[in-house]
Amino acid sequence: MKLKVPKGQKIDITKIYNPVNAKNLINRKPKKITDLISLAEQNPKIMEEINQLIAQNVQFSIKDFGVSGYTKLGDMLFDEIAQRDLVLSHIANTLPNFKPSLTSPAFLADVKGDLYNYDTMHGLNMFGLLCKHGRIKEVDPENYLDAEYASYTIPKASAGLPAYSAMTRNGLGQKKWSSIDHHKTKVGLARQYPLDYGKMFYKEARLQDLCELYEAIPVSPQSAYNGKAGTISRVDALYKYEYYQVEFTFDRHKAHWHGTHFDDAAYGFYGNMITYSKSVGWAKKELLKLSDHLDAIVFDFFTDLAGARTEIVHSHERWFRACNPLAKKVPSPTDDCFLAVMQKIYLQLGGTCQVTSHAYNFVHNNRDIYDYLPEEIKNKVDSYVQSNIEW
Numbered sequence: 244m245k246l247k248v249p250k251g252q253k254i255d256i257t258k259i260y261n262p263v264n265a266k267n268l269i270n271r272k273p274k275k276i277t278d279l280i281s282l283a284e285q286n287p288k289i290m291e292e293i294n295q296l297i298a299q300n301v302q303f304s305i306k307d308f309g310v311s312g313y314t315k316l317g318d319m320l321f322d323e324i325a326q327r328d329l330v331l332s333h334i335a336n337t338l339p340n341f342k343p344s345l346t347s348p349a350f351l352a353d354v355k356g357d358l359y360n361y362d363t364m365h366g367l368n369m370f371g372l373l374c375k376h377g378r379i380k381e382v383d384p385e386n387y388l389d390a391e392y393a394s395y396t397i398p399k400a401s402a403g404l405p406a407y408s409a410m411t412r413n414g415l416g417q418k419k420w421s422s423i424d425h426h427k428t429k430v431g432l433a434r435q436y437p438l439d440y441g442k443m444f445y446k447e448a449r450l451q452d453l454c455e456l457y458e459a460i461p462v463s464p465q466s467a468y469n470g471k472a473g474t475i476s477r478v479d480a481l482y483k484y485e486y487y488q489v490e491f492t493f494d495r496h497k498a499h500w501h502g503t504h505f506d507d508a509a510y511g512f513y514g515n516m517i518t519y520s521k522s523v524g525w526a527k528k529e530l531l532k533l534s535d536h537l538d539a540i541v542f543d544f545f546t547d548l549a550g551a552r553t554e555i556v557h558s559h560e561r562w563f564r565a566c567n568p569l570a571k572k573v574p575s576p577t578d579d580c581f582l583a584v585m586q587k588i589y590l591q592l593g594g595t596c597q598v599t600s601h602a603y604n605f606v607h608n609n610r611d612i613y614d615y616l617p618e619e620i621k622n623k624v625d626s627y628v629q630s631n632i633e634w
Contacts, residue, residue, distance in 0.1 A: 244630045246539035251501025256473040263430045317388030325361045325405035348393040352400035361405040422479035423463040457493035475505040488514035499538045508552035511578025519599040533596045537585045562615040566607040587613040
């Protein structure tokens with residue numbers, strides 16, 4: 244008998260919205276506030292909250308909002324409870340590339356006349372250093388504390404507001420930038436303004452080129468396209484691996500699994516495989532042959548990468564607890580665990596290709612993770628051995 248090697252299917256990625264696609268960038272138009280408000284009003288939860296405020300007759304005063312202006316450096320106070328500690332290396336690393344156009348206003352809370360800063364602390368320190376050492380034309384270094392900096396001040400603030408606002412910033416429902424936000428912005432800048440940002444974000448643009456070449460469009464976990472074939476939602480994983488690892492991963496996924504969602508297991512599976520092949524000098528045809536055989540095992544025993552990953556996580560937990568019965572917490576498998584288990588199955592099936600050293604990992608106190616795979620899988624291996632598989 245011979246195991247079947249899965250073959251990737253054709254998919255249509257034109258139906259997946261790619262914000263940094265050259266055509267989309269050309270057609271992109273900045274939105275007006277009316278566009279954004281209209282979009283927000285289509286959200287049932289948002290309108291439920293707005294209607295609740297209306298029903299309760301809750302109103303705010305324009306005077307409750309902050310006031311913009313300029314504040315003297317010497318009038319600002321810094322409370323450690325509302326700030327992270329001053330990171331000197333951050334200032335040292337920023338000064339060589341300092342650009343005034345990238346600075347932000349100081350956020351201040353007026354607490355009974357005292358002005359407490361709760362954002363832009365590092366920016367203010369850099370501005371102060373430049374003033375004190377005569378690097379700002381209009382400022383007398385001897386009187387640098389009188390230098391004024393753009394500010395946004397909350398009037399009549401409570402004593403706890405700086406710390407509370409620093410923690411929540413945009414309210415308790417704040418959402419920090421995700422990896423897809425950073426990736427999309429950097430790629431968009433590199434493609435739309437190549438003279439200004441092309442070299443700066445070369446790595447991000449190159450990874451995006453790779454994604455599009457192999458039809459794996461980065462999307463946000465909240466995207467309507469997430470989970471569909473032709474997308475990847477773990478954009479941060481792209482940056483965890485070397486470019487050649489990502490390229491080989493995409494190549495193998497398109498060859499064998501195209502038409503299914505790109506599962507996270509692919510990075511560690513293929514990435515470790517090619518890294519090992521480079522370190523020992525394998526010819527590419529040897530690596531591709533091993534990849535074909537291992538993917539045949541994944542397909543036959545687990546259906547796809549996602550199904551195999553789930554099973555390996557459970558097997559790893561059983562193995563780890565057997566090796567460490569007193570452990571209170573089970574760590575997640577390392578990214579080479581998937582490759583190790585597939586190769587262990589391959590060797591049990593009499594595989595003839597040379598395997599990577601990962602095949603002999605995950606053995607502790609004479610306990611091999613292979614023995615903690617589900618019984619039906621091990622029984623299937625035994626039955627296949629009797630059938631004399633041809634590789």
